[in-house]
Amino acid sequence: xxxxxxxxxxxDVAIIVIDNPPINAGSVAVRRGLLAAIEEIGxxxxxxxxxxIGAGKTFVAxxxxxxxxxxxxxxxxxxxxxxxxSCGKPVVAALHGAALGGGFxxxxxxxxxxxxxxxxxxxPEVSLGIIPGAGGTQRLPRIVGIPTAIRLIASxxxxxxxxxxxxxxxxxxVDGALRPAAVAFARRLGNxxxxxxxxxxxxxxxxxxxxxxxxxLKLGRNRPxxxxxxEAVAAAARLPIDEGLARExxxxxxxxxxxxxRALRHLFFAERESARHPDLADAVPRKVERIxxxxxxxxxxxxAIAALDGGFxxxxxxxxxxxxxxxxxxxADHYAGRVAVGKLDEAAAADRNSRLTAGTDWTLLSGADLVxxxxxxxxxxxxxxxxxxxxxxxxxxxLASNTSYLDLDAIAAATTRxxxxxxxxFFSPANVMRLLEVVRGTASAxxxxxxxxxxxxxxxxxxxxxxxxxxxxxxxIYAAYxxxxxxxxxxxxxxxxxxxxxxxxxxxxxxxxVADLSGLDIAWRMxxxxxxxxxxxxxxxxxxxxxxxxxxxxRKTGAGYYLYADGGRGRQPDPVVRDLIDRASxxxxxxxxxxxxxxxxxxxxxxxxxxxxxxxxxxVAARPGDVDLVLTNGYGFPRWEGGPVFLAxxxxxxxxxxxxxxxxxxxxxxxxxADPAPLLGHTPG
Ligand code: NAI
Numbered sequence: 001x002x003x004x005x006x007x008x009x010x011x012d013v014a015i016i017v018i019d020n021p022p023i024n025a026g027s028v029a030v031r032r033g034l035l036a037a038i039e040e041i042g043x044x045x046x047x048x049x050x051x052x053i054g055a056g057k058t059f060v061a062x063x064x065x066x067x068x069x070x071x072x073x074x075x076x077x078x079x080x081x082x083x084x085x086s087c088g089k090p091v092v093a094a095l096h097g098a099a100l101g102g103g104f105x106x107x108x109x110x111x112x113x114x115x116x117x118x119x120x121x122x123x124p125e126v127s128l129g130i131i132p133g134a135g136g137t138q139r140l141p142r143i144v145g146i147p148t149a150i151r152l153i154a155s156x157x158x159x160x161x162x163x164x165x166x167x168x169x170x171x172x173x174v175d176g177a178l179r180p181a182a183v184a185f186a187r188r189l190g191n192x193x194x195x196x197x198x199x200x201x202x203x204x205x206x207x208x209x210x211x212x213x214x215x216x217l218k219l220g221r222n223r224p225x226x227x228x229x230x231e232a233v234a235a236a237a238r239l240p241i242d243e244g245l246a247r248e249x250x251x252x253x254x255x256x257x258x259x260x261x262r263a264l265r266h267l268f269f270a271e272r273e274s275a276r277h278p279d280l281a282d283a284v285p286r287k288v289e290r291i292x293x294x295x296x297x298x299x300x301x302x303x304a305i306a307a308l309d310g311g312f313x314x315x316x317x318x319x320x321x322x323x324x325x326x327x328x329x330x331x332a333d334h335y336a337g338r339v340a341v342g343k344l345d346e347a348a349a350a351d352r353n354s355r356l357t358a359g360t361d362w363t364l365l366s367g368a369d370l371v372x373x374x375x376x377x378x379x380x381x382x383x384x385x386x387x388x389x390x391x392x393x394x395x396x397x398x399l400a401s402n403t404s405y406l407d408l409d410a411i412a413a414a415t416t417r418x419x420x421x422x423x424x425x426f427f428s429p430a431n432v433m434r435l436l437e438v439v440r441g442t443a444s445a446x447x448x449x450x451x452x453x454x455x456x457x458x459x460x461x462x463x464x465x466x467x468x469x470x471x472x473x474x475x476x477i478y479a480a481y482x483x484x485x486x487x488x489x490x491x492x493x494x495x496x497x498x499x500x501x502x503x504x505x506x507x508x509x510x511x512x513x514v515a516d517l518s519g520l521d522i523a524w525r526m527x528x529x530x531x532x533x534x535x536x537x538x539x540x541x542x543x544x545x546x547x548x549x550x551x552x553x554x555r556k557t558g559a560g561y562y563l564y565a566d567g568g569r570g571r572q573p574d575p576v577v578r579d580l581i582d583r584a585s586x587x588x589x590x591x592x593x594x595x596x597x598x599x600x601x602x603x604x605x606x607x608x609x610x611x612x613x614x615x616x617x618x619x620v621a622a623r624p625g626d627v628d629l630v631l632t633n634g635y636g637f638p639r640w641e642g643g644p645v646f647l648a649x650x651x652x653x654x655x656x657x658x659x660x661x662x663x664x665x666x667x668x669x670x671x672x673x674a675d676p677a678p679l680l681g682h683t684p685g
Pocket of ligand 1: 294295296297298299300317318319320323373374375376377378381385402403404405425426427428
């Protein structure tokens with residue numbers, strides 16, 4: 001046995017306790033200990049059955065990913081499960097917290113599964129670019145059949161206990177004491193075994209298998225892990241289980257060291273690190289129960305919904321009754337819609353609505369622990385709002401701005417308490433998007449920032465800390481990327497070609513389609529505001545201004561970079577735009593040349609890397625991994641490509657230096673070429 005595993009007894013039932021805090025990850029020590037425990041129990045005549053249970057907050061919540069970059073050490077999980085299956089005595093898995101990935105595979109190798117209400121079970125391996133490698137793809141179909149197994153494994157769904165029971169993934173759900181219930185269950189099994197390996201795979205209709213496969217590949221963007229998962233599950237219907245297991249393992253081993261898997265592990269580790277800030281380590285988040293939201297527009301209502309979903313009391317304040325009524329209606333409609341599609345029950349919707357207070361009276365905000373401002377993006381308006389907040393908010397309340405571009409310090413300066421002011425930059429739709437930039441003003445107190453990070457977590461967000469700088473991390477990198485794409489249409493490409501090249505790389509949408517979707521006028525107004533301070537020598541692409549001047553503001557006006565027929569759907573390249581672009585190039589004396597898709601992708605991605613290096617050097621982002629989290633969670637950068645920093649590291653120093661020289665040559669005057677050193681902190685994965 002190892003320190004991670006101990007055997008306790010309840011009469012003739014052995015209880016194998018997995019104790020590997022914090023999440024009982026299936027490490028080599030756990031596997032070694034389990035194997036030894038199973039062997040010991042098999043030989044002990046006084047033991048009739050066994051229970052496997054987790055100490056602390058959870059069962060095995062997943063495998064230890066730190067081991068995944070190296071050859072896996074023996075014993076590997078399939079050997080542990082094989083030992084359970086051949087030990088001659090029934091073994092019951094007692095699940096609480098989370099039994100995911102290898103943890104759930106371990107449970108599937110047992111004779112029965114009992115869980116505490118509130119437990120999550122599932123096989124989310126594909127989200128890490130791999131497939132279940134310890135029998136999940138062979139044992140799960142023996143319970144639910146091929147189509148449902150494909151659906152569950154390809155979506156990586158974490159299944160709550162009640163649904164798991166309905167599907168047969170677990171045999172029993174208990175409310176109270178798990179351990180005695182598991183012991184009783186083990187005794188009930190008597191001496192017989194009830195292993196999944198001995199069950200037949202239920203016969204499935206070919207049409208249903210085909211439909212599940214099609215949906216899975218589409219949802220999973222046809223990535224290698226999804227294809228392998230579908231194949232492995234389908235094989236369970238055809239092959240004897242041991243053959244199916246061997247194939248699954250081979251596919252798992254191959255995928256484990258694949259590029260997708262390395263990129264996704266890099267993001268996994270970046271995410272874990274994102275919550276840890278050495279200089280905030282001692283800061284205690286302030287207590288937050290009541291959140292105030294000022295401004296009930298697009299963002300304010302989305303933020304209010306996120307806060308209501310997160311269980312907070314919410315106070316929504318607007319400048320006039322009409323705007324307030326619109327916002328409140330939007331929130332009510334949102335919940336009614338969720339109920340209508342069966343995503344929320346009536347009681348939960350009523351509970352959320354009941355936690356919302358709305359009004360135009362600012363004193364409503366006096367009880368708020370955190371106020372988030374989401375009014376118009378104008379400094380004077382925001383400063384006025386913060387002046388008023390300063391007057392009504394209780395001492396110690398955290399005051400946050402959702403500004404996208406404005407100077408947080410200038411906003412904080414409108415108050416007598418700049419220490420309490422932070423930025424909370426949500427992304428639209430705020431109740432859906434996971435990314436949250438937590439902005440550190442010059443004066444922001446550590447515990448105010450810690451509060452922002454903690455509330456972000458409670459809202460189910462991924463909070464990433466950024467310094468107060470124009471565009472913070474995300475919009476700043478995205479602007480550099482879009483600018484490079486504008487250079488390329490000025491040099492010879494057309495918007496549809498640039499978009500297609502970047503969509504084929506994996507972006508959810510190309511930059512010009514995105515611009516049309518969000519509306520070209522916001523950036524136009526910003527360019528006008530900056531016109532006076534712009535470096536007259538720097539390369540300036542006039543195409544976006546010309547589109548705006550022609551009234552083409554994007555989808556909302558039916559035309560932008562594209563033409564939108566039938567109510568804004570379905571983008572079509574527009575000859576008028578081609579003409580406008582050709583003329584813009586001609587006026588600058590640029591001889592248009594064809595750009596191939598490879599050049600487009602390289603330049604767009606290098607522009608991101610270059611900007612990421614600049615803002616790391618400036619300290620806007622604290623760590624390289626944060627940049628990748630922002631791009632993959634807020635800007636449609638394909639997760640399986642890891643993010644710009646991951647790509648830069650993969651490229652390596654020498655090649656990157658050459659690439660950036662090349663990019664600088666194409667960027668023209670005003671382009672700042674970065675030193676790539678800050679990107680190359682340590683190796684990916
Ligand atoms: P919006 O125009 O939809 O909503 C702004 C709301 O604020 C309006 O309902 C308006 O009546 C209200 N308002 C204006 N002045 C007020 C005052 N003095 N007191 C109380 N309420 C007032 O704007 P949106 O899109 O929701 O943006 C709000 C903020 O969020 C801006 O700072 C914007 O930069 C930022 N943001 C917007 C994103 C987006 O995608 N729309 C994304 C991230 C941040």
